[in-house]
Amino acid sequence: MKRILAGLFSIVLCGLTTSCQTHENAQTERSAPDFMPLTEIVDGRDNVYLIVKVLENSSYWDVIIEGARDAGNALGCNVYYSGSYVETDWASHERLLGEASAAGADAIVLAPDDSVNLSGKIDEIYQEGIPLVLIDTIANTDNYDVCYMTDNLMAGQEAAKEMLSLLEKQGTDTSAPAQVGIQVGATSSLTIIERLAGFFQYWSKYAPPSWEVIPDIKCNEGDTEKALVCAEELLEYPDLKGVFGANNGSTVGFAKVIREQERKDIAVVGFDYSEEIAGLIMDDDYTVSTILQKQYDMGYQGVETALSLKDGEEMPVKFIDTGVIVVDQDTIGQEDVQEVLSHN
Amino acid sequence: MKKKGSMSHSDEINENISFFRMLVIYLLICGIGVILLLVSFDSLIRNHDRKLTADICTLVTEKMNNSIRYMTSAAQNMADVFSAQNCDDLQELYDTVSQAQENSSYVSLGFIDAEQKIYATPTELEEFEKWRLLETADLADPISISAPYRSGEIGQPVYTMFAHFTYDNGKKGYLFLTYPLKEIQAMAYTESLTKDTEIWLMEAASDNIIQCAGSNTYSIGSWNNALLSMRMQIDAADQNAYIQWKNKMNSGEKNASVTYHIGSETYTQVYSDIDFMYGWYVVVRIPSSSLSSAIQQFRKSVMLFLSVLLVATVILFILSHKREAEEKRVLENLSIHDPLTSVMNRRAFDFAAEKYLARGAKTEASLLFLDVDYFKQVNDRFGHDAGDRILKEFSAALRELFGETSYISRYGGDEFVILVRSADTVKVSELLTHLQKKAEKIKPCDDPEEYGDFTLTFSCGAAVFPKDGDHLQELKASADSALYLVKKNGRNHFGWYFDMPPVK
Numbered sequence: 001m002k003r004i005l006a007g008l009f010s011i012v013l014c015g016l017t018t019s020c021q022t023h024e025n026a027q028t029e030r031s032a033p034d035f036m037p038l039t040e041i042v043d044g045r046d047n048v049y050l051i052v053k054v055l056e057n058s059s060y061w062d063v064i065i066e067g068a069r070d071a072g073n074a075l076g077c078n079v080y081y082s083g084s085y086v087e088t089d090w091a092s093h094e095r096l097l098g099e100a101s102a103a104g105a106d107a108i109v110l111a112p113d114d115s116v117n118l119s120g121k122i123d124e125i126y127q128e129g130i131p132l133v134l135i136d137t138i139a140n141t142d143n144y145d146v147c148y149m150t151d152n153l154m155a156g157q158e159a160a161k162e163m164l165s166l167l168e169k170q171g172t173d174t175s176a177p178a179q180v181g182i183q184v185g186a187t188s189s190l191t192i193i194e195r196l197a198g199f200f201q202y203w204s205k206y207a208p209p210s211w212e213v214i215p216d217i218k219c220n221e222g223d224t225e226k227a228l229v230c231a232e233e234l235l236e237y238p239d240l241k242g243v244f245g246a247n248n249g250s251t252v253g254f255a256k257v258i259r260e261q262e263r264k265d266i267a268v269v270g271f272d273y274s275e276e277i278a279g280l281i282m283d284d285d286y287t288v289s290t291i292l293q294k295q296y297d298m299g300y301q302g303v304e305t306a307l308s309l310k311d312g313e314e315m316p317v318k319f320i321d322t323g324v325i326v327v328d329q330d331t332i333g334q335e336d337v338q339e340v341l342s343h344n
Numbered sequence: 345m346k347k348k349g350s351m352s353h354s355d356e357i358n359e360n361i362s363f364f365r366m367l368v369i370y371l372l373i374c375g376i377g378v379i380l381l382l383v384s385f386d387s388l389i390r391n392h393d394r395k396l397t398a399d400i401c402t403l404v405t406e407k408m409n410n411s412i413r414y415m416t417s418a419a420q421n422m423a424d425v426f427s428a429q430n431c432d433d434l435q436e437l438y439d440t441v442s443q444a445q446e447n448s449s450y451v452s453l454g455f456i457d458a459e460q461k462i463y464a465t466p467t468e469l470e471e472f473e474k475w476r477l478l479e480t481a482d483l484a485d486p487i488s489i490s491a492p493y494r495s496g497e498i499g500q501p502v503y504t505m506f507a508h509f510t511y512d513n514g515k516k517g518y519l520f521l522t523y524p525l526k527e528i529q530a531m532a533y534t535e536s537l538t539k540d541t542e543i544w545l546m547e548a549a550s551d552n553i554i555q556c557a558g559s560n561t562y563s564i565g566s567w568n569n570a571l572l573s574m575r576m577q578i579d580a581a582d583q584n585a586y587i588q589w590k591n592k593m594n595s596g597e598k599n600a601s602v603t604y605h606i607g608s609e610t611y612t613q614v615y616s617d618i619d620f621m622y623g624w625y626v627v628v629r630i631p632s633s634s635l636s637s638a639i640q641q642f643r644k645s646v647m648l649f650l651s652v653l654l655v656a657t658v659i660l661f662i663l664s665h666k667r668e669a670e671e672k673r674v675l676e677n678l679s680i681h682d683p684l685t686s687v688m689n690r691r692a693f694d695f696a697a698e699k700y701l702a703r704g705a706k707t708e709a710s711l712l713f714l715d716v717d718y719f720k721q722v723n724d725r726f727g728h729d730a731g732d733r734i735l736k737e738f739s740a741a742l743r744e745l746f747g748e749t750s751y752i753s754r755y756g757g758d759e760f761v762i763l764v765r766s767a768d769t770v771k772v773s774e775l776l777t778h779l780q781k782k783a784e785k786i787k788p789c790d791d792p793e794e795y796g797d798f799t800l801t802f803s804c805g806a807a808v809f810p811k812d813g814d815h816l817q818e819l820k821a822s823a824d825s826a827l828y829l830v831k832k833n834g835r836n837h838f839g840w841y842f843d844m845p846p847v848k
Contacts, residue, residue: 138499187572194567197569201547201550204549317467318499319494319496321496
């Protein structure tokens, strides 16, 4: 019976995956729509244009848009928004930048799809004197006012720090061999790679010499089923004491398998907040932490800073790390954590 | 003659087979030669590429190290200048120098005093704490360089250089200078092989790498980890070589090289340590194909040239063989056939007839001796051209009637000898009768008024093998005797030797 159910589940999952892929394929052919109002539009107010990377089906970008809307409403400005449907469609961003400028934007908040290819257009907008705030991703040019993003290298260091702390909490012997397994969602994502580099940077400096990261870093290529297989393979290592998921999909994979196998001896450090990781955090039998970005702040502060720049203020810095917060059994009740979680 | 002709064709076929066999052997030898040439050429290129890529990688690492050394010397000189000033108020010094940073290649400059108080902007102070830069400063001997990090002030990856200096009568502090990582990237730039040369800074302990140069400009300045971007990509067979290379780095060896494959591409990778950037190394990688591409082009040209040469040689061989065969055929014709009548000449006939008669006791044959009657008168009356015409047409009639089963020859002047491969005298007599009728129709010219009542006749003496002679000479003598008798009896007739009255 279980096999029949598993088979049916696989068929449904395949169907859903195919449906998602078809949808994504269809999206690649869609150009970004015209700007839409995100707040109430009132004559005489400043017009801020927000351009995001992924316009639909992304909770991460929905939170950024929510932050921008809240800022627009709180600070009394008109916010228009648009964006590409896929993160690689930088041509749409180029077009939207031109349209925002032509529409008389007082300021632009941009999450660039491509750091290199959009640099020319970014230079052009900046030279027109339009205040330009970057969020989430920086561009390969100096011609912008400020960028709000997560310093993923630092976020990775935070993850390693948390891993060492959890292993210590579990009572792992610092003189005995111990292994940590890593799973990533992609090998080409700069965000994930920087988190990984940050993790290694901290780990190599502060981990006991007898503890090692398993060199066989697993990559699930964004496939939820593969994430489970990768997790199962890593859990077979005899000295495994902890696992690190460098993105949401990898973390969910670890959480599911660890829950299924009841591996309460394994410390889990992940990224982002999902039902699966939340379930483990709530269960005192497991040792789990997850790291959240503050993307709401990127949206809110992006609009807020854009208005300040429009009013003539100058930014003393070019890059602001919006930071991360660590969510675990100890911190989940804290007000600042709840505030971030309320937007996830 | 057709049979004789078919015997010659079979020889020709044998000759052709042997020629093509020779051609195949020639092509095989050429093929093996070309393969050996290619194998040794490729091996030469491979070894050359490996050595050259290793040399280039080493040169690039040395170039970067020299540039970094130059920068550290500049920092040390600046620290020496500040030490010479023996300033007793670092805040005042900082306020002065931090205002004068325009047109300098560094992003910022500051100081750390003996009590580890940092003289820097608030953003830099945050970064000191965030990236634990004081730990790097403590490593200065007399210089140290931090790992790259993203600067809040310029939004770009930067690194900070620390140099010892003294102030206030010998107190020890540090001067620090923060440079954009672009400075190192600029050092990494090479005019040649720009797209193919990949240069990273690599931290041995963490396997972290930062790309300074490469074909993908998007990844320049970004972090990565060598476990993910190098080791996992390398073919399984080369993993150990890579691990050994990495172990050398971990154990502190100053430089080492490794060659490995990723798919069909061969890479040479070299590392070299960086002075004062403790635990960090310059890593340079070049694919062999980038060097050998020009040589590969040359290899293609050589291959093309060899192929054309081979095809040309084969064509030349075939043409030469054909020409030789044709010449041989002409020469053979000239040596076998009578040029005027195209029937066999005497020598060829004797050779063929003897060979045929020597086949054995069961061989059957008839030998005919023919003589055109009054041929001299034809020449005298109508001229030699008309005589030649008579001989040609008479020969043609002989070929038409006896060609299938006989050797026909012109023995001289108006004499013809035929060896019929049959002892059936009745049948041969019928053929001779038929020949008489055909001969009557042969005229010396086309104009009836000119040739008038001319009628061509011939006399023939015949003998049967082996009854009338068991070898050619005897057979010819018998036929000649029969001819003599026919001529004596008034010509225009044929007679068999066995019908002749016995000689008394």
